[in-house]
Amino acid sequence: CKQCRQQLSLCPTCRGSLTPNIRNLAMEKVASAVLFPCKYATTGCSLTLHHTEKPKHEAICEYRPYSCPCPGTSCDWEGSLEAVMSHLMHAHKSITTLQGEDIIFLATDINLPGAVDWVMMQSCFGHHFMLVLKKQEKCEGHQQFFATVLLIGTRKQAENFQYRLELHGSCHRLTWEASPCSIHDSVSVAISNSNCLVFDTATAHLFADNGNLGINVTISMCCP
Amino acid sequence: CKQCRQQLSLCPTCRGSLTPNIRNLAMEKVASAVLFPCKYATTGCSLTLHHTEKPKHEAICEYRPYSCPCPGTSCDWEGSLEAVMSHLMHAHKSITTLQGEDIIFLATDINLPGAVDWVMMQSCFGHHFMLVLKKQEKCEGHQQFFATVLLIGTRKQAENFQYRLELHGSCHRLTWEASPCSIHDSVSVAISNSNCLVFDTATAHLFADNGNLGINVTISMCCP
Numbered sequence: 302c303k304q305c306r307q308q309l310s311l312c313p314t315c316r317g318s319l320t321p322n323i324r325n326l327a328m329e330k331v332a333s334a335v336l337f338p339c340k341y342a343t344t345g346c347s348l349t350l351h352h353t354e355k356p357k358h359e360a361i362c363e364y365r366p367y368s369c370p371c372p373g374t375s376c377d378w379e380g381s382l383e384a385v386m387s388h389l390m391h392a393h394k395s396i397t398t399l400q401g402e403d404i405i406f407l408a409t410d411i412n413l414p415g416a417v418d419w420v421m422m423q424s425c426f427g428h429h430f431m432l433v434l435k436k437q438e439k440c441e442g443h444q445q446f447f448a449t450v451l452l453i454g455t456r457k458q459a460e461n462f463q464y465r466l467e468l469h470g471s472c473h474r475l476t477w478e479a480s481p482c483s484i485h486d487s488v489s490v491a492i493s494n495s496n497c498l499v500f501d502t503a504t505a506h507l508f509a510d511n512g513n514l515g516i517n518v519t520i521s522m523c524c525p
Numbered sequence: 526c527k528q529c530r531q532q533l534s535l536c537p538t539c540r541g542s543l544t545p546n547i548r549n550l551a552m553e554k555v556a557s558a559v560l561f562p563c564k565y566a567t568t569g570c571s572l573t574l575h576h577t578e579k580p581k582h583e584a585i586c587e588y589r590p591y592s593c594p595c596p597g598t599s600c601d602w603e604g605s606l607e608a609v610m611s612h613l614m615h616a617h618k619s620i621t622t623l624q625g626e627d628i629i630f631l632a633t634d635i636n637l638p639g640a641v642d643w644v645m646m647q648s649c650f651g652h653h654f655m656l657v658l659k660k661q662e663k664c665e666g667h668q669q670f671f672a673t674v675l676l677i678g679t680r681k682q683a684e685n686f687q688y689r690l691e692l693h694g695s696c697h698r699l700t701w702e703a704s705p706c707s708i709h710d711s712v713s714v715a716i717s718n719s720n721c722l723v724f725d726t727a728t729a730h731l732f733a734d735n736g737n738l739g740i741n742v743t744i745s746m747c748c749p
Contacts, residue, residue, distance in 0.1 A: 440667035476700040495727040503719040
C-alpha cells in the first residue's frame with residue numbers, strides 16, 4: 302500500500318530497484334474496470350465509483366461528516382448533522398440565538414482592524430440558521446464585508462428557504478435576497494460563489510451608527 | 526496682480542529685489558476686514574465672503590455653471606442648467622432616452638476590459654435623469670461596478686426624488702435605494718461618497734445574461 306511503498310527502495314520479491322516509480326499499467330486497467338464504494342458507505346452513501354472519480358465525489362458527498370460551521374475559529378470538530386447544534390451550544394457558548402423570522406443582527410465595532418467575523422444564530426420554522434458577517438481583505442488595502450445566512454441542515458432542506466438582508470439608513474437602503482447555503486458547504490464557499498451580500502467599508506459607514514451595524518434579517522419559506 | 530507679479534523680479538517703484546516673496550501683512554489685514562462678492566454674483570449669488578473662504582464656496586456655489594455630466598468623456602462644455610439637455614442631445618447623440626418611471630437599463634458587454642462607462646437617460650415626472658454604470662479598478666486587480674442616478678436639475682430638486690436599482694437573477698436579488706444626486710455634483714462625487722450601488726465582478730456575473738446586465742430602475746417622488 303501507499304504507506305509501505307514509501308519505506309521500500311528495493312522490490313521485496315526480486316530485490317530489483319523500485320526507483321523511479323514504475324506505473325503498473327496492468328493493475329491500473331483492472332482497477333479502472335472495478336467500481337469502488339464511496340468511503341461514506343457506512344453512513345449511508347450507496348454510490349460506487351471508478352477510482353479516478355472517488356476523491357472528487359467524497360469531498361462533496363452528502364453523507365460525509367459535518368464540520369464545525371463557526372467561521373474564523375480553528376475548531377476541528379466533525380460529526381453528524383444532529384450533533385452540530387449541541388456542539389455549538391457546548392463549545393461555542395458565546396454565540397447568541399434570537400427567535401423569530403425577522404430579527405436584527407447587530408455587528409458591534411465594525412471598525413476593529415484586520416479580519417473579523419461576527420456570528421449569531423436565528424431560530425425559526427423549526428430550524429436554526431447561522432448569520433455570518435465577515436470582514437476581510439480580498440485585495441490589498443481594500444477591506445470588504447460579506448454577509449450571508451447558512452442553514453444548520455442539508456443542502457436539500459436549504460432550498461426550501463429564502464433570506465433577506467437589509468441595511469438601511471436615513472436616506473439609503475441596500476437589500477440582498479437569496480437562498481441560504483447549507484452548513485455542509487462552508488461560509489468560504491458561499492463567499493467565493495458570491496452567494497452573499499458584499500459591501501465596502503465606505504458603504505458600511507453609511508449605515509453604521511456609532512461603529513455598530515444593524516442588519517435586518519428576514520427568513521421565509523419558498524413557495525412550492 | 527498675480528499674473529504681473531510672476532514677470533517681475535524687481536520692485537517697479539524702488540527697484541529693490543522682490544525675491545523671496547514677502548507677505549504684505551498690512552494689506553492682508555485690510556483684505557480680511559473686507560467682504561468680497563462671490564465670483565458668480567452676476568448669475569445670481571448674493572453671498573459676500575472673506576477672501577479665505579471664497580475658493581471653497583465658489584467650488585460648490587449653486588450659481589456656478591453646470592459642466593457636461595457625461596462620465597468618461599473629455600467634454601469640457603459648461604453652461605446653464607437649461608442648456609444641459611440640448612447640449613447632450615447635440616454633442617452626445619449616442620445616449621438613449623427611455624420614458625417612464627420604471628425602465629430597464631441594459632448594460633451590454635460588461636466583460637469589456639478596463640474602465641468602461643454605460644450611460645442612458647430616463648425621462649419621467651417632467652424631469653430627465655441620467656443613469657450611469659461605471660466599471661473601474663479602485664484597488665489594483667480588483668474591478669468594481671458603481672451604479673447611480675443623477676437628476677438633470679438642482680440639488681434642491683433632487684431631494685424630491687428617490688430611485689431604486691434592482692439586479693435580479695433566478696435565485697438572487699440585490700436592491701439599492703437612495704436619493705439621486707444633482708448633475709451639479711458629478712458622478713465621481715456620488716461614487717466617492719458611496720452614494721451608489723457598488724458590486725464586484727463576481728456579483729455582476731451572477732446577474733448578467735450572456736455578458737449583458739439588466740438593471741431595473743424605478744424613480745419615485747418622495748412623500749412630503
